[in-house]
Amino acid sequence: MHTGPTAHEGGDVARVGEGDAVPVEERPVRRGHRRGSVEALAMKRHAEAEAEARSARHHEHDAADLAANAARPARTCRLVALGDVHGDLGYMRKALEAAGIVNAHGGWTGGCATLVQLGDVVDRGPNSLDCLRELEKLKAQAAEDGGRVVTLLGNHELINIVGLNAAYVHPLELERLGGQDAWLQQFAPHGPFWKRFLSSPTAVNISGVVFVHGGISPQYAAMGLERINDLVTRSIQRQRFEEGVLGEFGPLWNREVILTASRGDCRLVQESLVRLHARRMVVGHTAQPDGKIHEFCDGKMVAIDTGLSRSMFGHPSALEVLPDGTLKPIYPTAAALGAPPSDGNPSG
Structure with missing residues (x-):
């Protein structure tokens, strides 16, 4: 128990009287006032003892709170990836709902999860702009809940940014906007989606997993x-759209890495991963006709474009990467979809 000032609390100490200690800057007790001084010191020590007891009780409560918090399971933050959407808002929601990321109305329910969308939100389907807006809404909702939505660029975003034509745009969407020129203005500088695309990364590495739309060759890695x-x-x-990074072998268009891996030749993906200090690459862009997520080269390469849009194959899906690295493909049930899938053009 604390019995008075120490050298650390009150500076150097000097001995006075019968063993009482006071700081050197304090005046020694006069002989005529000794009794009152002893009583005051006793009261002071009693108050200190009470304070120390209260402090001990507080420490006990703090320790109990810490033990209770330690007993609670830690909040697990999930990692979910979504492939090419191609203008199908309904099936995008179905895939994310099956993954536990949104509710039936498209509202964020993912908590602290990270959702990575791999590009090609636009073209082919009739709701490209609505899909873009929905993902922006989810970004804001996720941030409020401690989560994150990362939207990558795809080659179809680039096609529209370049503004050459609107050949892949659904006729209904063109009609709603008032034609091709009005459509291309959505993606032009100072258009409503220009800043969104400028702020979107091409590729990210999250916990050793590289996400990119097309693929990253060793040259770019x-x-x-x-x-x-x-x-x-x-x-x-x-x-400057003629630059190589935006070309056929750049990360938005590259199919060489995934196609060689799918044939059992793992040299390109292995070399790229070494250079990127990663253990796995997850890509979209190259649609899987059977509507299933596929992994190649012992899981080093993963293809998650299952043709989600009903203007493609109509097979919505998502991929969860579990904390131990296990891959968990997610497919909405037929009952959840409520309608048979429709075929479409599989070229990407």
Whole structure:
């Protein structure tokens, strides 16, 4: 128990009287006032004892609270990926609802989860702009709940940013907007979606998993993701669309890495992953005709474009990467979909 000032609490101490200690700057007790001083010191020590007892009780309560918190399960933050959407708002919601990321009305229910959408939100289906708006809404809702939505660029976003034509746009969407020129203005500089695309990365590495729309060849992997993202953003910003990073072998269009891996040749993906300091690459872009998520090269390469849109194959899906690295494909049930899938053009 604390019995008075110590050297650390009151400076150097000097001995006075019969063993009482006071700081050197305090005056010694006069002989005529000794009794009152002893009584005051006793009261002081009693007050200190009471304070120390209260402190001990507080520490006991704190320890109990810590023990209770330790007994509660830690909040697990999930990692979910969504492939090409291609203008199908209804099936995008179905895939995310099956994954526990949204409710039936499209509201965020993912908590602290991270959702990565791999690009090609637009074209083919009739609700491209609605899909873009919904993902922006989910970004805000997720942030309020401690979660995150990451939207990557796809080659179809690039096609519209370039503004060459609207060949892949659904006729109903063109009609609603008033024609091709009105459509292309949505993606032009100072259009409503221009800043969104400038702020969207091309690729991200989350817990050793690289997410990208097309694929990253060893040539681009050597640059690193930060450099790749910077090159793509600056090329779009300057409208220099002829640059190689936006071309056939760049990360938005590349199919070589996934196609060689699907044939059992793992050299490209392995070399890219080594250079990217990652263990796995997850891609969209190359649609899987059977509507299933596929992994190749012992899980180093994963293809998650299952043709979600009913303007493609109509097979919605999502992928969860569990904390131990296990892959969990997610498919809405036929009952949840409520209608048979429709066929479409599988080229991407």
